[in-house]
Amino acid sequence: MTEHISEHTAAPDEPESATVTYLHPQTTQWQWTADEGDDEDEAPAPTVADRTVVLETARVILDKPTAPAGPVPAGPVEKTVDLDAFDDAPLIPAWMKSPEGWAAWAGVFYRARRRGFRRWVRRQATDKGHVRQFGRGTRRMHEWVVGFEGVRVQSAAHTAHVLTREARAASRHARFTPRILGSKKELAMKAAQAATAAAEQAVALHRKAKKDRNRARNLRAGVVYGPPLAAIGSGYAYGGGLGLAAGLLATFSGGAFAGRKPYEEDADWTSEWRSLGDGDRMTAPMLDSAFRAAKVIGSDETLRVVQMPMLDTRGAWTAVLDLPPGIPAKRAIRATDELAAAFGVEEAQVSIAKKGRSGRVELYVSRDLPFTDKAKPGPLLALEASANFWGPISIGPDVRGLAISISVVERSGLVGGEPGAGKSASGNTILLAAALDPRVILWLADGKGGGDLEPFEHLCQAFEGDADPEAFYEMLLDLIKDMKARYALLKKLGKRKVTEELADKHPELRQLLLWVDELMFYTTDEEYGKKITKALRNLVSRGRAAGIVTFCATQKPGSDVVDTSLRDLLSIRWALRCTTPEASDTILGKGAAASGYSAKTIQAEMRGAGYLWAEGTNPTMVRADYYTDDQVNTLLERATEWRRKAGTLPNGPVPLTDQLRAQGDDDALLLAAVLDIFTAHTTEAGPVEWLPGQLLVDELKTAGHPVTAEKLGALVQRTDEEKAKRPWGEKAARLTGYPLQRVEATATTRFGLTA
CATH class of the missing domain: 1.10.287 (Helix Hairpins)
Structure with missing residues (x-):
């Protein structure tokens, strides 16, 4: 605030006076030139100290005694104003009472409110905002x-x-x-x-x-x-x-x-505990944290990432890591369960394998539980020619979706798992591959007696499907004789073992597959159990070089079920889902579960999945290729046709109709035609047991057989009860006819045949 005093010479009849004017600092008048949109603050208003200086100066000037310069003019004298009242009243400049002054204050108020609104809008994005x-x-x-x-x-x-x-x-x-x-x-x-x-x-x-x-x-x-x-x-x-x-x-x-009180902490208070199971990306810090939590590496150690974590086409994370010096890969493999917990996934979703050297591992973490989706059609369905049992056999995909194949040449195998784990479906991968190779001889034994192997019976040179230990022991004795004959031929040829070229030249040396389902039933028999174990041990130990491949399937191949002297000779191990780690070790071998390969970790939803130990130094989790019953029948029809063309189809039971046609007699041909008519009328409920005589005569004539009702009646002699009328057709008309049993009895009795 500045002080400006204006003085002038008073007239002789006029007392000395002073004019007090307030001025803006460094200005000559009160002016406001800032733009209305400018956010700068207004010019400062006069302060109390500035006003005090001005008032004191005004008193000094006004209180100074003055002498009149001349005589006092005549006339009325002006009333003296008491300027002491000036101290108690606010000093309001004259310009403030003007329209321009009020407009200036209105502009100040408007800009202040505008800035306040802007501050309110900006505050809404903060925790204290009303929104x-x-x-x-x-x-x-x-x-x-x-x-x-x-x-x-x-x-x-x-x-x-x-x-x-x-x-x-x-x-x-x-x-x-x-x-x-x-x-x-x-x-x-x-x-x-x-x-x-x-x-x-x-x-x-x-x-x-x-x-x-x-x-x-x-x-x-x-x-x-x-x-x-x-x-x-x-x-x-x-x-x-x-x-x-x-x-x-x-x-x-x-x-x-x-909501006036904001959250004291970040809303996502679990951010430090998020993992792959929560949808996060796999990163190098996450790997270090997970391996430290699993006690694979120390708290001050880190991993060396050889291949950065990346997603494959199946949406799973894969990485290749080097463990710190002195830490073997088997420590990480044994800690699969702990690593799965650190990653926030199931143990079955984590797969760790040694990669090239002891301290390098390949980590694979699938997005979902593996082997729970619908199985894709097996590769055998796409075969247009016969398979080759001497080459690799497709077993199924691993957790990465890669096809796994094994070779069974000079090998033997053991398949085990709890009931319902998928042993029958898994065994089909090997049985169908052998059946589709016309050169392979099949010897099958079904200790379960449930009919799982019956579709293969007509392709087998020897088949035991009644779960009879005595019959199975006799079959093993015959197979041992065949093995001795093979070795005699090899000695004569000057060869040590059977090869594919040698088997093609000498049909007696063709590959032979012995498949034993539910071995436990045979080996636990009181009378023949030990004999069967001894015979099987003889075949497994000596039959490899002779071209005999043995596979056994059982639920729990413990020492009380399968003698260790036999179990240890079976080189290919396939452990399906087991109830305990000990049961898994009886299949894969002692110490496999402690090393991180336990079939106990396989979930119930993972049907057909198991640890396969055939190639390499460590087991691999594989799901067997699945074939439905219709697909199995389709493949067996192809196998039958290919074996018939190759001349390797075993001579099985001949149908009664074929036996009748082989007789060459007119009556035999007529009975064969009658049986064909019964077969043609078979429904989903089963074969028809009775047909009207007129229907048979009409269809026989249509087929070209000159027959009458009297001739048919003379050929098939019926009892009075069998001649009784029965309802037939939609109208249930009662007609006389012929039972199927009587037709078959006539054919077998007259021509000495077997049904």
Whole structure:
């Protein structure tokens, strides 16, 4: 603030006076030239100290005594003003009372309010903004409405799902347990009933939990969402648009009040614990953290990434890592379970294998549980020519989707796993490959007696399907004689072992596959068990060079089931799902589970998956190629045709119709035609047991056989009971006819044949 004093010479009749004027600092007048849109602050107003200086100066000037310069003019004297009242009244410049002054103050007020609005808008993006407050309040109220009952419902749903699956498995086991087992059937039925009751109770608890959750949520929703809806609705009903705006404003204010306190920490408080299972990317720091958590490396050690983590076409993460010096790869392989927990996935999703050298590993983490999707058609379906059992045999894909093949030349194998693990389907990969090679001789024994191997029976040179230990022992003795004959021929030829070229020149030396299903049934027989074990050990140990390949399948090949002297000779091991790590070790060998290869880790959903130890130094998890029953029949039809063309189809039972046609007699040909008519009328329910005589005569004439009803009746002699009329057709007309059993009896009795 500056002081400017204007003085002038007073007239003789005029007292000395002073004029006090307020000026803006460094200006000659009060001016405001800033643009209205400028955000700069206004010019500072006069302060109290500045006013004090001006007032004191004014007193000095006004109190100075003055003498009149001349005589006092005549006339009225002006009233003296008491300037002491100036101290108690605010000093308002004269220009402030002008329109320009009021406009200046109005501009200042406008710009201040505009800047305030801008600051309010910018504050909305912060935690203290009203919009953010309303968002937090809405979120908090919604979380309160949702509550924590959902966790209880999810737990009940999971329990119900598990118990329901176990109940289905128990019911299936009880349904397929033969009644001849007696107590086992009864125990299985009781277990199925108990599992079903537990599943029903779990489902009921799940429904009750859902009902309680919905009731609680509805009550809390009424408390939270009822007042805002009532305020908005009533405001619109009574006040129209203005009332609606008031209701919305009240709702907004309430939400902002509920969210006035910001979260003390970041909302995502689990960020430090996120992993691959949460959808994060695999990175080098994540690998170091996971391997440290699994105690594979020390807290101050790090991995050297040889191949950076990357996603493959299946959406799985793969990386090649070098462990710190002195740490072997088997330590990481043994810690597969701990690494899976660190990555936040199932153990079956993690695969670790040694890569080239001891301290280098290849890590593979699949996105989903492997081998749970629908199996693709096996490669044997695409064959247009016969297979080659001397070459590699396709087993199935590994966890990476790569096809795994093995060679069985001069090898033997053992397939094991718990019931329902997929031994039959896995065995089809080897059996079908052998059947589709016309040069391979098949010897099959089904210790289960369930009919899994019956479709292969007509291709077998020897077949035991009745689960008879005595018959199987006799079959082994015949096979040992054949092995001795093979060695005699090799000695005569001056060869040490059978090769593909040698087998092609000498049909007696063709490859022979001995497949034994459910070996446990044979080896545990009191009378023939030890004899069978000894004979099998003889074949496995000596038959390799003679071209004899032996495969055995059983549930648990422990020492009490399969003698270790026989089990250790089986070089190819395939461990399907097992209930314990010890059971897995009986298949893969002692110490395999401790090294990280345990079939116990295979989930129930991974049907047909198992650890295959055939090629390389470590087992590999593989899922066998799956072939449906229709596909198996299709492949066996091809195998039959190819073997017939190659002349290697064994002579099996000849159908009765073929035996009749081979007789060359007219009556035999006529009976064969009658049997063909019975076969043509076979339905899904089974073969027809009776046909009307007129139908047979009509179809025989259509086929070109000169026959009459009397001639047919004379050929097939019937009893009075068999001549009785029976209903036939849609109208159920009663007609006389011929039973199938009588036609077959006539053919076998007259010509001495066997049905």
